[in-house]
Amino acid sequence: MKIYLYTIKISLIFIFISFDLKALNDKDSNNILNMDAVYNRPLIKLDNQSIAIGGYVETNTQYSIKNGISEGFSFQAKRLTLFFSSTIAKQLKFLSEIEFESGGKEINIEFAALDLEFDPSINLRGGIFVNPIGAFNQNHDGPKWDFIDRPLSATKIIPSTLSNVGFGIYGKYFVSNWVLGYETYLSNGFDDKIIYNAENRTSLSAGKANSFKFEESFSGTPMFTGKIALRNRNYGEIGISYLKGVYNKWQNDGIILDKKRNVSIIALDFNTTLIENKLNINGEVAKVFVELQEGIAPQFGNEQVGFYSDIIYNIYKGRVLNWENAKISLGFRCEFVDFNVGEFYETKTKIFDEIWSITPTLSFRPVGSSVIKINYKYEINYDILGNLPKKIGSIQFGFSTYF
Template identity: 45%
Template sequence: MKRLTLSSPASSAAAAAQVPDTLDAPNKDAVYQRPFILQGERGSLAAAIGGYVEANTNYFATDGISDGFSMEMRRFNIFLYSTLKERIRFISELEFEHGVEEIALETALLDFEFNPALIFRAGIVLVPIGYFNQNHDSPKWDFVDRPLVSTTIIPATYSDIGFGFHGTIPAGSLALTYETYLLNGLQDGVLNNTENRTFLPAGKNEGRFGQDNNGSPAAALRLAVKKRKLGEVGFSSFAGYYNTFKQDGLRIDESRTAWVFAFDYNFSIGKGQMLGEAALAKIETPKDIGPVFGQTQWGFHADFIYPILNGSLFQWKNLQLSLALRLEALDYNVGAFDETGDPISDHLLSLVSGISLRFSPNTLLRANYRYRWDTDLLGNPPAKTAGFQFGFASYF
């Protein structure tokens, strides 16, 4: 009979103290780099339950106009993990967003490990585009908001039903990792959405878990090189038809493809950490749809986190106070108007500063100040948004 273990506060604290730096594990293994799993494996448990919670406040003003102060219960996520048999593992993630406003099954997969270099994975998987999509757990990050390139060009958090292989190949002091999957892919919402632009996240229709809307699988691939205690560099790509172009065996439209190419890095430099990712998206659109819906998009974020103080406060020991800085730039519509030749200007620039207090590797308080410039399609003077956020995040 399987045993289900709920971590007590004492056991959770013991596990937190032993959680390794995420730089020690390849990005492809991010779904297993969670404290409740590591605790369970040390005790040889057959099953374990864990999760994370995050909440924050928001106060923003755009060109001097504000909706005021608000509080947000952003996410409450539950993980289930089980070792079914030697080298066969199951993991799932169920997300409750904004209370019960949105409930989503983000992960539910099985891994069959024939060899560390050859692991078959099937189920609802996190698509390996960039670094963030698989490493999205809020307690890992010193910023309240997720990177814009990761959520509006790379459609994180992006999970899909599919199957494929992943593995790690040692090469001296380096580790080479790969992931490759066939998936149902994005769907019609890429163009038919409320954003009034080409928007890949809107293609994450719930129906993708039940049926491919065009009967043609999408494909994803990520290759990475990792050096222990230094960091990892990854290259990834995703491609697939996103529109419904066949119905009852009849062709009703032209097929249109979405490609995403990404580069990501995560380095430890002295006491500091540098990480980020850049993405380029190419999307085929109908010829008569007009210039509002872009065919080329790009963006990047670059983060730097530096601990400035380690010590004790009240009865807490080994606290870490860190400063953080993030630079972001995105262009949702690269090109020019056919009629005038003037450039299309649907782009933004954002700068975020922050401070975080980690009580353990798994629990932190954080505060951010964001300043953002948004330029509309016609290139009018940018709308300027500024604001503060304060919040917490913790594994359990």
């Protein structure tokens, strides 16, 4: 019950505050927050229809070498995503996002939610939505990014794209140069595959794969997700988000099987654009806490952490061939994940299970909605003991475009 009370309290606080703040036109691009990404996409509206459609595709080639041994050359059709948006009536919108991964091996409904818009400061959302944890989870479209792979911390620590079924409220407030946004939801959550999975470690991404999550909550307890983001129109945006839910089957038919075990994530994200919009810096730090059952630590981690930071510098903007506003950018990503933070009990040595990675990139955007990317990714993987790491170098070439 606590989680319901918290949600109601938070909602009331925002409703109360909203009376004192001035609502502006939130269609202004300066008012767009990262959390608006689901609607901030190119969609084509059909003539005389209330439906708009769109989508994006991501594909690439990859040549990898692991510890001096070639993994070979591969073509990858990472994902094809379709959007359908509909204005059902005034202040009543519906958006869906269906993703086909790896050529259709996985088909996921990532978003299928109805939005009831009362006021910019208070809106209701219900259905399937991406949980507002971190920035990348909500803003993950390939054409928006200058790197071929998604960030490690946003896939391995925060299991992007994490979507669940539930309800919640969201809204924005505007004061002078500031925009404040919030989202709070209750939804279904993870199951115990975050521990017992084929990755042999605590893995929220393994728990994301619960195929029954749109039917019922594995734990029978709602998961809370909330985010607050603050944007200064001159400097950039910072967001803090939190997720908490029970992941284990603690009771069945009224019989208590186990104590409730929580998983929680806290994430901090930021983005800023400097030097006349030529330099963009964004990133995310996330920390995961899992209440484990007795005895399974330290093989399974009860604490994980990850971060990434992207720096993109636009080196040219102008005409290239017949594209009037083409852009060429150089970028660099630095990222780190630690799947098991802490020390071994017996040996008092550090638990590793870490990945470090750097990726320089060169990207070419003939138009804003399409990007061609060349990446070189260098990754160092440590096992749980910190033995000689696996070193993986990958050369990637790919493109991503909205259509």
